[in-house]
Amino acid sequence: MSIQDQLGGPVTTVHAPHARPGFGRVLILPGVYAPQADTRLLAEAIRRENVSGLDVLDLCSGSGVLAAHAARLGARVSAVDISRRAVLTTRLNALLARQHVAVHRGDLLGSLPGRSFDLIVSNPPYVPAPRSALPRVGLARAWDAGLDGRALLDRICAVAPVALRPGGVLLLVHSGVSGPEATVRRLKEAGLRAGVSDRVQVPLGPVMRGRLGWLRERGLVGSEGNEEELVVIRAVKR
Template structure:
């Protein structure tokens, strides 16, 4: 497992991120670093779930992979396509609720930076849909743990990043019960961002954070289908 003391800023140039589309941040950078550790090439089929700006999809295409990107919002799908064009890379992008639009295929590598921030409710629309994920932060993660194994080839790998606030152990347990060999491959602590700072009182009331907490742990979970 790699422990990172600080996340480097995302440096890929010319990424368009219009309002309402999740812009690359520390979690993106951590997942990109995990992607770089995988063996990839022209024979690698990649699925990027919740692609947002397409940052991960574009990088996978730069590594020579065949890339499919999905997002539940049309704006993100269009943005990912545009960023691929700007980088002169080819990706296939679909509007999809997780794997629903691509469930007939199997992939060598699945990437996902899902909504994972604990929140009083699950938003139905708006920018916060990219990060808010219910009172325990697992509204989307639990669905991923159930659905992703069916689109992984044998020997295929899932890389998923999320906050330590939403229980990495629960993710490992769910992926294990789904038949995957899962573990934490890297972790990083970052200063609290504006979203978490805005709901500190609520997080403390739920005992998800302590009064002295000034940072958040992010983890990358790597799960392989035997």
């Protein structure tokens, strides 16, 4: 039985030759977030960290391209996602990239008790949604993050500092719609030095466009324009 038959949907092949850094050929199973502008922005931030020989964790790994990217740069990489399909996708893309990644299924750090890392990277769900409850199944699970988009962000700000070694770094990417100031504040309250290291303006994606009226009603998006800011928050454990 093929992967497509097992999962009940098409397996998408993504080619990203335009990306810097490029991800090459990537397989995306149904319900898994495909690499986009936020993925590329975080990949570039990872490249600047000189990760060779470091223990790196990709939290909410999704497609696994960031985990494979860090491994390609010489890191010892673990990856975690709560979605079974994301876990399988991460494993497949690590194999395609010919990189070793230790992949775990779990809720954030729950599957790695007591582990610590030199670098934690995360591109979690962060899109505000018209419902507070997080979806447990379906494609929306890859991006919906509660009314303010912070359901996962706030939890990561709480747990990631505990798993960082002294001098360790957290790289966290999300939309400006989801409150970068709140992320920086929470990480500073946890004792980290934190700030925005990268910013880029990109067109609103199809999910944001589909709920643009609702986002504007809540004051999360301005009345004009069809772009959003993506940011990478860099935080260092003292």
